[in-house]
Amino acid sequence: MSDKVYYRKQHKQVVGPSLLVFVIFVVGFSVVNLFWPKREVSDLENRKLSQFPAFSVKALLDGDWADGFASYLQDQVALRDRWIDLQSAVNTLGFQQVEQSNILLGKDHWMFTKLFDDSGSNAQLSKNVSAVSEFAARYPGRVTFLLAPSASVIYPEELPLGAPMMDENTLLDQIFEKIGQTASVIDLRSTYTAAKDQYLYFKTDHHWTPNGAYLAYEQFCHLKGLTPFDRDAHTTATVEDFYGTHYSASRWWNTEADTITYYPLENLMTVYQITGEAQYTPLKTEPMINSEKFATRDKYAAFLDGNNGYSVVEGDGEGSILVVKDSYANSFVPYLTANYAKIGIVDFRGFGYGLDSTISAEGYDQILVLYNFQTFRTDNKVVYINRPTTLTAQ
Amino acid sequence: MVFNSVVFLFYFLPLALLLYYLVPGRAKNAVLLLESLVFYCWTGIAFLPLIAVLVAVNYLAGLALQRMHRGRGAVLAGAVVITAGALVFFKYTNFLIETVNQVSSAGLSSLDFLDVLPLGISYYTFKLISYVADVYTKKVAAERNPVTFATYVLLYPQMIVGPIIKYRDMAVKLHTYVDRYTLPQIEEGAEMFVFGLAKKVILADSISALWQGIIASDGIGLANASTPLAWLGIIAYSLQLYFDFAGYSEMSNGLSKMMGFDCAANFDLPYISSSITEFWRRWHISLSGWFRDYIYIPLGGNRRGLRRQILNMLVVWALTGIWHGTNWNFICWGLYYFVLLVIEKSFLLPYLQRGKIWPHIYTLVLVVLGWGLFTANEPGAPLGLLLNKLLIPQGGISPLYFLRNYGVLLLVCMVAATPLTGKIWARARRCTPVRMVLFGAVMVLSVSYVIAATGSTALYANF
Incomplete structure (x- = not known):
């Protein structure tokens, strides 16, 4: 054996390819970022974006300015919407995830709100149930309670495999049982299940469709002995390319746009400013469907022009009804114009008083409490319904 | 400022590196210190005096240990007590108060200003202790230049979550002014x-x-x-x-x-x-190394018989546990590993190796x-x-x-x-x-x- 050692000529390593990529990307993107136009709001994310923070020496020294600056950069980063789309695509395509930002990505382009909370955390729900039931006991025969089930209750087979959803069916049974003791209740589950091949819920949004709302309305008319709005006598209008809140949150690459088909009724609605308990000053009067909003991203907000604290729609029927509601009612109320002369609408998100004074001052005959299950379960303002009035003191 | 943020990746990082590469060799440490200070003070300057005092104390202690022949032990002890004392005070005072309240009816109120842990204190105090201990045992010469020393302690890449790199492992490069890095x-x-x-x-x-x-x-x-x-x-x-x-x-x-x-x-x-023994040679290596070099071995390690060795291990693992957080579950977690390691050391390891x-x-x-x-x-x-x-x-x-x-x-x-x-x-x-x-x-x-x-x-x- 020879002791001679043969050195292979060292393969010349090409220095720099990764470094080149790194420098081009980091420096290039930093520069692009500097000149990228800044935005006030993100339509897609449906929120205000952080702006350049006000500078002060104090804020700089205690770290507040740095916090603000960091979130400003994070929010205003160049191509932000595309980056988020990319991340969502990697999660859903690469990692095959069926959940993105608390939205479940189901079969056939369905998206659902993730409702996995354990049943122990329904404290707010029981408060709300008691509140409505107590309220209805004060107005015997005048209160109707309509609670729309979640889309996942009607279309459980479209949920991702094995999704441990909370037992909404049992909760709905309990809710209707309790509130049914003092109010008329409308449980849509059998109607909806029978009509489940109709377009009841948007797939990209957490609302029902105007058609879903109509089925609920029909059931309401049936209960009240009213003749429903005649759909055959009216023509519909259609708005394409609706990408709702589920899409905004999940940014699912596999989204199929929704379509809004509605009846372009021209009834006027007056939105009021609430100046005190049961004191209202008209703010604006406009058609109850603000079709300008169909051109924006938040298309559902066209109905009743979004969520206002107190507004009144002029109907073509007789008598009056007060609707206490979340946004599900917005596409429901237009049908009521066929039956009532005056439709009052209260949304507790902008209405800080109890209802008794308004009912007596404005003289409402009927009261409809309309929510969907998800809002009703968590909304801590439903209990305002029983706030005692401050007006009867004298 | 966390590394995984836009502000770090596309503002701080490119600017900091560019500046560092552009300045002449002799100025690199100073620039790095400046950048680290910006990084450290990003969330506020409230704890800047703390780190400044600890850097100064250990810097001076290092110089003293280098020059003195007698009384070195006292200098080391002083520096370690001050440094470790700061860590204990800022990290554990409220935990101790709560514990005292639970076992007695003293009803002491906890200190609000300790709710926020000073940035990186668990890491930089350990770096400082490793430095004075190494100067004391003459494993490394004391750093004469305060800027260089402060650069080592505040080094921004290691500020938030370590690793706890010893001064002796960085000293050569900190004093290299030409060709410190290659492409x-x-x-x-x-x-x-x-x-x-x-x-x-x-x-x-x-x-x-x-x-x-x-x-x-x-x-x-x-x-x-x-x-x-x-x-x-x-x-x-x-x-x-x-x-x-x-x-x-x-x-x-x-x-x-x-x-x-x-x-x-x-x-x-x-x-x-x-084996668990191997796991701890592969997990958070800089921390287990620190405990080995500055707690376990100074206590005698395995050189004073099995009983002493087990006691030393108990000390190390109780400390490892509590280092991770001020809660009893962390102490339990440390002791859990103490028990497992003692079992492996006493008989299980040969079987595991087979x-x-x-x-x-x-x-x-x-x-x-x-x-x-x-x-x-x-x-x-x-x-x-x-x-x-x-x-x-x-x-x-x-x-x-x-x-x-x-x-x-x-x-x-x-x-x-x-x-x-x-x-x-x-x-x-x-x-x-x-x-x-x-x-x-x-x-x-x-x-x-x-x-x-x-x-x-x-x-x-x-x-």
């Missing part, structure tokens, strides 16, 4: 940084949602989980911890490397270990159970309930959905915890176009996760 070194550092970022933002942050989906307030609730789901959850948490911390350490070492400092790896694929598969399973099961203890201070995961769920087979919400949603991610994480990914990369980087595309893709994807997330800090920053 291949910068490139390797950049690769390390990007792969560390990917581990943190793509793997750790995504898989964390599994465990949170069980224990968080909007999750299903641990009480409703079945035993298989509880195990799946704690496995996911184990992977999250590893990628979170190893990823952050890799980012840190990558940054240091880009500036010319080669720092030893802080993690070496710990989940492939075949086994092939079962030692790996044994190690993983015990480590994962250990993380159960570790996470037991979180509100949704009380220890009793967690152990009940893990150890007593029971029904509840099945893991089906979680496997469906996280299955691919879990697999990717598991593979990434083995040497396989490293091997693939070693082969891929030989072909330049493949290397560029792969590296670029990992970088772009990581950035998309940084932007889409709200920028979570490293778990280990709280320790």
Whole structure:
């Protein structure tokens, strides 16, 4: 054996390819970022974006300015919407995830709100149930309670495999049982299940469709002995390319746009400013469907022009009804114009008083409490319904 | 400022590196110190005096130890007491007050200003102690230049979550003013940084949602989980911890490397270990090394008989536990490892070394159970309930959905915890176009996760 050692000529390593990529990307993107136009709001994310923070020496020294600056950069980063789309695509395509930002990505382009909370955390729900039931006991025969089930209750087979959803069916049974003791209740589950091949819920949004709302309305008319709005006598209008809140949150690459088909009724609605308990000053009067909003991203907000604290729609029927509601009612109320002369609408998100004074001052005959299950379960303002009035003191 | 944020990646980092590369060799340390100060003060200057005093004390102690012949022990003791005292005061006072209140009726009120832990204090105090101890034992000469010394302590890549790199391992480079770094070194550092970022933002942050989906307030609730789901959850948490911390350490070492400092790896694929002893040689290496060099060996290590050795181990593991957080579950977690290591040391290790598969399973099961203890201070995961769920087979919400949603991610994480990914990369980087595309893709994807997330800090920053 020879002791001679043969050195292979060292393969010349090409220095720099990764470094080149790194420098081009980091420096290039930093520069692009500097000149990228800044935005006030993100339509897609449906929120205000952080702006350049006000500078002060104090804020700089205690770290507040740095916090603000960091979130400003994070929010205003160049191509932000595309980056988020990319991340969502990697999660859903690469990692095959069926959940993105608390939205479940189901079969056939369905998206659902993730409702996995354990049943122990329904404290707010029981408060709300008691509140409505107590309220209805004060107005015997005048209160109707309509609670729309979640889309996942009607279309459980479209949920991702094995999704441990909370037992909404049992909760709905309990809710209707309790509130049914003092109010008329409308449980849509059998109607909806029978009509489940109709377009009841948007797939990209957490609302029902105007058609879903109509089925609920029909059931309401049936209960009240009213003749429903005649759909055959009216023509519909259609708005394409609706990408709702589920899409905004999940940014699912596999989204199929929704379509809004509605009846372009021209009834006027007056939105009021609430100046005190049961004191209202008209703010604006406009058609109850603000079709300008169909051109924006938040298309559902066209109905009743979004969520206002107190507004009144002029109907073509007789008598009056007060609707206490979340946004599900917005596409429901237009049908009521066929039956009532005056439709009052209260949304507790902008209405800080109890209802008794308004009912007596404005003289409402009927009261409809309309929510969907998800809002009703968590909304801590439903209990305002029983706030005692401050007006009867004298 | 966390590394996984737009402000760090596209503002601080390019500017800091550019400045560092542009200034002449002699000014590099000063520039690095300045950058580290900006980084340190980013969240406020409240604790700047603290770190300044500790740097000054240890700097002067180092000089004194270098020159003195008598009374050196007192100087060392003084410096260590002040430094460790600061750590104990800021980290443990409120915990001690609570404990005293629980066992007595003293009713002491806790101190509000201690609610926020000074940034990086668990890490830089350990760096300082290692420095004075090494000067005392003459392993390294004292640093004469205060700027250089402060640069070592405040070095921004190591500020938030270490690693605890000793001064003696950085001294040579800190005094190298010409050719401190080479181009291949910068490139390797950049690769390390990007792969560390990917581990943190793509793997750790995504898989964390599994465990949170069980224990968080909007999750299903641990009480409703079945035993298989509880195990799946704690496995996911184990992977999250590893990628979170190893990823952050890799980012840190990558940054240091880009500036010319080669720092030893802080993690070496710990989940492939075949014994707990081996696990602790691969997990958070800089911390276990610190405890070995500055607690265990000074106490006599294994040179004073078995009983003394076991006592020394007890001290080390109780301290390791409490270092991780001010809660009893961390102490339990430390003692858990003390018991396991004593068992291995006294008889089990030879059997483990002979086994092939079962030692790996044994190690993983015990480590994962250990993380159960570790996470037991979180509100949704009380220890009793967690152990009940893990150890007593029971029904509840099945893991089906979680496997469906996280299955691919879990697999990717598991593979990434083995040497396989490293091997693939070693082969891929030989072909330049493949290397560029792969590296670029990992970088772009990581950035998309940084932007889409709200920028979570490293778990280990709280320790």
